[in-house]
Amino acid sequence: MLDKRMTVDEIVDQLSDGMTIGIGGWATRRKPMALIRAIARSGLKDLTLMAGYGGPDVGMLAATGKIRKLIFAFASLDHFPLEPHFRNARQAGAFEVLELDEGLYHWGLRAGAMKLPFLPTRVGIGTDIINQPGFDFKFVTSPYEDGEELIAMPALAPDVALIHAHRSDERGNLLTLSKDALFDELLVRAAGKSFATVEKIVSTAELDMKSNSRYNLVERAMIDGVAEAPLGAHPTSADPDYQLDLKHIKTYVDSAASPEAWAEYKAKFIDVPEADYQAAIGGADAVRQLPVPIY
Amino acid sequence: MTQNSYSLAELVIVACAEVWRDNGEVMATGIGPLPRIGAGLAKLSFAPAIQTTDGECWYTSDPVGPGKRVAEPEFEGLANYDRVFSALWSGRRHALVGPVQIDRYGQANISVIGDHKKPKAAMLGARGFPGNSISHPNSFFFPSHNKRAFVEGEVDFVCMAGYNPARYRNGQPPKGLDLRRIVTNLCVMDFGGPDHQIRVISLHPGVTFEEVQDNTGFPVARIADDIPATPSPTAEQLTLIARIDPNNVRATVFKENPPGDRKAA
Numbered sequence: 124m125l126d127k128r129m130t131v132d133e134i135v136d137q138l139s140d141g142m143t144i145g146i147g148g149w150a151t152r153r154k155p156m157a158l159i160r161a162i163a164r165s166g167l168k169d170l171t172l173m174a175g176y177g178g179p180d181v182g183m184l185a186a187t188g189k190i191r192k193l194i195f196a197f198a199s200l201d202h203f204p205l206e207p208h209f210r211n212a213r214q215a216g217a218f219e220v221l222e223l224d225e226g227l228y229h230w231g232l233r234a235g236a237m238k239l240p241f242l243p244t245r246v247g248i249g250t251d252i253i254n255q256p257g258f259d260f261k262f263v264t265s266p267y268e269d270g271e272e273l274i275a276m277p278a279l280a281p282d283v284a285l286i287h288a289h290r291s292d293e294r295g296n297l298l299t300l301s302k303d304a305l306f307d308e309l310l311v312r313a314a315g316k317s318f319a320t321v322e323k324i325v326s327t328a329e330l331d332m333k334s335n336s337r338y339n340l341v342e343r344a345m346i347d348g349v350a351e352a353p354l355g356a357h358p359t360s361a362d363p364d365y366q367l368d369l370k371h372i373k374t375y376v377d378s379a380a381s382p383e384a385w386a387e388y389k390a391k392f393i394d395v396p397e398a399d400y401q402a403a404i405g406g407a408d409a410v411r412q413l414p415v416p417i418y
Numbered sequence: 419m420t421q422n423s424y425s426l427a428e429l430v431i432v433a434c435a436e437v438w439r440d441n442g443e444v445m446a447t448g449i450g451p452l453p454r455i456g457a458g459l460a461k462l463s464f465a466p467a468i469q470t471t472d473g474e475c476w477y478t479s480d481p482v483g484p485g486k487r488v489a490e491p492e493f494e495g496l497a498n499y500d501r502v503f504s505a506l507w508s509g510r511r512h513a514l515v516g517p518v519q520i521d522r523y524g525q526a527n528i529s530v531i532g533d534h535k536k537p538k539a540a541m542l543g544a545r546g547f548p549g550n551s552i553s554h555p556n557s558f559f560f561p562s563h564n565k566r567a568f569v570e571g572e573v574d575f576v577c578m579a580g581y582n583p584a585r586y587r588n589g590q591p592p593k594g595l596d597l598r599r600i601v602t603n604l605c606v607m608d609f610g611g612p613d614h615q616i617r618v619i620s621l622h623p624g625v626t627f628e629e630v631q632d633n634t635g636f637p638v639a640r641i642a643d644d645i646p647a648t649p650s651p652t653a654e655q656l657t658l659i660a661r662i663d664p665n666n667v668r669a670t671v672f673k674e675n676p677p678g679d680r681k682a683a
Contacts (some may be wrong), residue, residue, distance in 0.1 A: 149499065177543075205541060216536030222529065224548035226503045245592050246549040249525075249579025251648035255534070262587070272587060303475045303498035415488065418473035 129294045129348040131170060131355075131397065134318045137348070138283060141169045141191070145232075145279070145314055147286030147307040149176040151201045151320060151367045153299070155287040155320050156180065157355035160400070163187040163393050173281050174198070175228030176305070176360060179375060182208030183393070186385055192219040192257075194279065195227045201418065207379030219223055221257045229306055231279035235313025237331065241275040242285045248274060284314035287356045288340060289364055292327040295346035298338040301362050308341045317345055319354035322364050338411075354401060354410055366413040371404055426603060427452060427668040429622060429678035431659055432651045433601045435459040437514055437557040443467040444554075445477075445502075445511040445576045451484040451667045453514040453559050458483060458662040459655060471497045485665035506546070509594055511554040515547070519566075519573040520558060522616060522636035524580035524597040524609060526551075527573035534575050544577040551578035555596040561671060562563075563602035563633050570635035581614035603672065605630050606648055609622070611639030620648040624680030650678065 135158065138144065144162075158364055159180045162170075169191040174181050177198035180188035184190050186208040198206040212218065223231070227246045234242040247253045253260040253274060265271045286307045289300040297319055299307065311317040332339060355361075358371040378388035391403055401407055434456025438446050446468040448457035452475075456480025461468050472482045477495035497505075505511055505618035518541060528547060532538030550556055556578065560567050576585070580597065583589040600607040600616065604625045611617040617639035618630055627640055651659065659668070669675040 195543055197540055197545045209542045213530075213540035214537055220534075222534070222544055224544055225499075225546040226507070228499075229503060245552050245594070248548075248552055248592055249576070249582070249585045249595070250544070250548045250551070251529075251534070251576040252544060252548050256513040302496075303500075305499060417485065 125294045127346065127348050128293050128324060129318070129350045131157050131161050131320060131350045131352055134320075134348055134350055135165050135167070135286070136159060137316070137318065138162070138167055140167060142283060143171040143173060143281045145173040145281035145284040145310045146180045147305065147310050148178065148180070148283065148356070149303075149305045150199050151306055151359045151372070152303070153287050153301060153305065153307075153356050153361055154180045154359040155285045156357060156359060157320055157352040157354060157397055158285050158318075159183050160393050162189060162318065163341055169289055171305065173279060175223065175225065175232075177209065179206070179372070182206045182375075185209050185212035186379070187389070188217070190218040192221070194221045194223065194228075196223045196225040200376065202369060202416070203372060203376050207376050211379055212357050218411070219256060219257055222252060222300070224252060227276055228279065229309065230276045232306060232309040232313045234276060234278035235280035236309045239278060241277050243273040244276050245273060247277075261290045281310075281312055281314045282316070284310045284317040286311065286317065286319045287352070287361065288319050288321045289323070289361060290326055290330055291321040291349040292330055293324060294327070295319070295343040295349050296327060296332070297340045297343070297346060297349075298330055298335050299340045300335075300338050300364070304338070304340060311341050311345050316347045318348045318350070319346055320350045320355040322353055322355065324349065352397070354407055357404060357410055360363065360416075365368040365411045367409060368404065369416065384405060424678045425658060425669065426622070426676045426678045427671050428651045428656060428659055429648060430601055430603070431456045431459060431668065432655055433606050433620075433648055434514055434559060435463070437601075438465045438468055438512060439511050441468060441555070443510070444492060445469050445505050445561060447471070447513040449513070449515045450559060451663075452604070452671055453516070454484055455659060455663050455668060456514065457481060459658055461648040462658050462662070463655070470497070481662055483662040483664070484667040487672050488664065503549075504552060506553050509554045511553075512557070512598070513550055514557045515550070516559045516561075517547070517578065519569050520560070520600070521569050521571065521573045521580070521652070522573070523582035524578070524614070524616070525573050525582060526558065526577045526578035526580070527575050529577050531574055533666065544575075547577035547611055548579065551580070551595060552592040553594045555595070555598050557599040558601070560600065560602045563604040563630065565633060565635040568634040568636065607638065615639045617641055618645055620646050622648045622680070623650070623678065654679065
C-alpha cells in the first residue's frame, strides 16, 4: 500500500543546512506558508532559496535569517507591492542574490524539468541580469542559418521543491483547483524531491479525477510526500477554498517597521503550533469567508 | 467642471490610449490606473481588437477598470501566467509600464536604487521587464517627470533593454526591441530622434519644451520647432473614461487632481 502521508514537521525534517529549496506559488497565491513557518521555526540555516515569484515566503525566511542566497525575479505582496522584510534584508546586504526575469526563471525550471543543461533564450540580452557577479551567463550560437547568438539559461534544479495544493489522496495524486496552476509542475519536475501540503487529504475516489483531470498537477511519481495542512497557504490564497487575507498581510507588512514589531509578529504567528496560528488569525471559518480580492 | 474642462489624469489617459492605435489584435497591458484606463479607452473606441485582462487571469470582453467592480465581467479567454509568457514571447503584446528610472537609451529599472549587492532602496526585482523589452513593443508612463526618473547616466540596474549599442555583442539589439512612447505629467515623447534619441512629440497644455528639458537628465530632441499640444480629451472620450473608471481612481493619481490645461489653471 503506497502511503506518502507525512506531517509538516516530518517534511521539514527532510531538509538540511545549505540545501537549495524551490518554493511554488506566485506572490500572494498558493504559497506553502505552513511549511515556511515551520522552516522559520527550525534550526535550518544557509539555505539557497529558489523563489522566482516571491511573496511572504521570501520575506519570512529573510526576516528569520534562513537565506544564504536568493534566486528570484521579484518579491511582492501584490496589493502591497514592496515586500518589506525582503527590502530590509536586501538593503542590509543580508544575502547573495541571483536576480532573473520571470520568464527566464520559468525557462530555467523547464530546462531542469527536461534534464537539459540549459535552454536558449533572448531574455536577459541587453540587461544587467546577465552582468551579475554571482553567475557567469554564457552565450550559444544557433547552429542553423540564422546564426543568432542567444543566452544559455542554465537549468534550475533545486534539491527539494515545496508546494501547496488543494487535494491529494494518500498516494500523492494532487489537484490544484485554482484557475492558474502557476509553475508548480515545472518546479516539481526540476527538483530532486518534492513535498506538498494540501488543504485536505481525501480518498482517490473523492478526487473525482475524471471531472478534475485538468487540475491534476503532475503524476504522483513526482511527489515524495504529502501533508494535510488546512489553511496551509494563509495569508496567501488557495482559491477557491479561500482568498488571500489582506488584513493579515497588512499586519505582516507592519511587522517590518522595527525589530520589536517583528519579534511580536514572530511570537504570535510563527513560534506557535499551527492550531494556535489558526486561532490567532480568527479561525478557519473566518478565513474561508474572506472576500475575493481585486487585482 | 465645465463641459470642456478635463483633468491632467484624463489628458494622460487619452495619451496612454494612443499607444495602442493601429497595433492590431494584440494583448494590451497597462500597469497602474492611468495606463489601464488608457488601454480600456483604446479598446472601447479606436482599437476594439486589442485584448485586455482583469489583472488576474482572464481576458474580458469589456475592459475592467481599477478598483471595486459593480458586476463580474464577461470572460472571453484564459490569461494565466504560462499563457502570458507564451503571448509575450510571440511578440503580440504591447505593454505600457511604469518604471522607477529610465535613461537616454530607453533602458528602464524597477529593481534597485544604488548598488545591486546592497541597495539603497530595494524595489520589486526585474519581474518580466527583461523578456518584455526584447519581445514586444513597450511604452512607459511616468507620473513625475524629473531628473530622478529621467537619469543622467545609465539606470542603476538595467531591467529593460534599450537602444544602447554597448550592451550588445554585435552592437545591435534583438529584432523584438521596439520602444514606442513615453507619457509623463508634462509631455509625450517617442524614440524618433537621431539614433533613437528620445524626442518630445507633444507638450501638455501650458508646458514648455524648456520645462521638459530642465527636468530630464539628458538632452531630448523635438519633433518640430513648434511642438504640438497633446490632444485634449473629447466629450465622448470623457464619457468612456467615466464608464471604465466609475470609482474615479484616476482622481487619486496626481496630487490634488490638477486640471489638464495648466494655462487655464
